[in-house]
Amino acid sequence: MPYGTVSNVVRIHTHEDYSDEYVGYGMQVDYLTDAYVFYKQGINYPIYTFTSFTSSSGSTMYSSYLDQSYVGISEQGTIEGFSLYPNPATDFVMAEFESDAADLATINITDLSGKLISSTNTTIESAGMQSIRLDVSNLESGLYIVSINIDNKTAFVKLNVQ
Structure with missing residues (x-):
């Protein structure tokens, strides 16, 4: 992350491999997508995502991260059972x-x-x-x-x- 390391996260990896056939055009397009999504306990949104998308016509990679003010490098504790x-x-x-x-x-x-x-x-x-x-x-x-x-x-x- 641009603002430092965020520890104790969960990474979810999804992999998709599929094809579309365009009827009448005799053309098939193959798709391959790998997505990595990182979550941190107590934050309802992914703190980081990375996606790689490849098709017969080219490839694209993109990523995004949650602003530091939502993540918090030094974590605040919680009060149990309130x-x-x-x-x-x-x-x-x-x-x-x-x-x-x-x-x-x-x-x-x-x-x-x-x-x-x-x-x-x-x-x-x-x-x-x-x-x-x-x-x-x-x-x-x-x-x-x-x-x-x-x-x-x-x-x-x-x-x-x-």
Whole structure:
């Protein structure tokens, strides 16, 4: 990649070999295609593709890569098991997540336009499953995004307030 090496990817190789016959023209065209597509966990699009296409009339090779801002050379960690219940909620919601160690957690609630509605900081005393009660009684009905950040690891969950 032009911006460095991306590790821990999955490569998928497809190979096609076929012919078309043009009826009435007495002409057959043979095709050969090899495509390599590279995926990285957590990214919904191929980070790199390479295709070689050969036919009786010539050949073409092309490739493309996903912009660096989508791939991330230094990967951010994730927070395991982040969930909210009850969801939909009316008065409160419990945020559950796994913590690797004692640390400070920041939980933000934003509306769908990205406006910060509330922010809660809480100290995690020890590693393991955590459960934090969040008051949502003052929120208008609608959809929100709840994010949690611990030690530069972030996770997001959609919240429906009724």
